[in-house]
Amino acid sequence: MNDKAVTLIELLISLVILGLVMVGFSSLDLFSSRQVVAANKILKTQNDAAYITEFIVKETMKAVGDFASPPVRMISVGGETGIAFKIDVNENGRWDSPPDKEVAFVYRGAPDYEMRYYSDFSGVPGSYAAISRNAYMVPQFGPVITDDYLTMEIATCWDPQNAKTSDACGSPNNPVSRVRSRILIPAASVH
Numbered sequence: 001m002n003d004k005a006v007t008l009i010e011l012l013i014s015l016v017i018l019g020l021v022m023v024g025f026s027s028l029d030l031f032s033s034r035q036v037v038a039a040n041k042i043l044k045t046q047n048d049a050a051y052i053t054e055f056i057v058k059e060t061m062k063a064v065g066d067f068a069s070p071p072v073r074m075i076s077v078g079g080e081t082g083i084a085f086k087i088d089v090n091e092n093g094r095w096d097s098p099p100d101k102e103v104a105f106v107y108r109g110a111p112d113y114e115m116r117y118y119s120d121f122s123g124v125p126g127s128y129a130a131i132s133r134n135a136y137m138v139p140q141f142g143p144v145i146t147d148d149y150l151t152m153e154i155a156t157c158w159d160p161q162n163a164k165t166s167d168a169c170g171s172p173n174n175p176v177s178r179v180r181s182r183i184l185i186p187a188a189s190v191h
Contacts, residue, residue, distance in 0.1 A: 082106030
C-alpha cells in the first residue's frame, strides 16, 4: 500500500476548503470596491458643494455698494432663484458703472441641475458658465440677506438627473452633500 497517494475524498475536501477561502476573499474584494465607489461619490458631491460655496464667497468679498444700491441682491432669471453681486473691478472701493460690473449665480433646476455663473450680469442674463452640474435642491439654499450677512445652503447630489427615476438623492447610491454658510458682506461704500 502506498501512503504517499492522495485519495479522491481528500482531494475533494481540499478543493471545497480552497473554494470557501476564495469565495471569502472575492466577497471581501467586492465589498471593498463598493465602499471605494461610495466614498468617491460622497467626496465628489462634497467637493462640488465646497467649490460652489467658495466661488460665491470670493465674489462676495469683492462686492461693493451703498445704501441706495446694495452690493448683494436676490434675483430671478426665468423663474430661477439667484444672487447678484456688484463687483468693484477697478478696486477703488466704490461702485463705478462701468468699469465695475455685476455678476450673478443662478440655480437652474430640472433638467439641467446647474449652478450657473454669469460673469457680466448687469440685470440681463447673457452667457454663463455652469460651475456645477450636480446642484440639487438649491432653491432651498434660501440665500437670505440680513444684518450684512448672506446665509445660504448649497446641496449637491451625485446624479440629480436620475434621482426621480432610480435612486433618490440622499440614497446610498446617490449621496447628497450640503454646505451651509453665513458670509459677512463687506461694508458698503459711503463715497
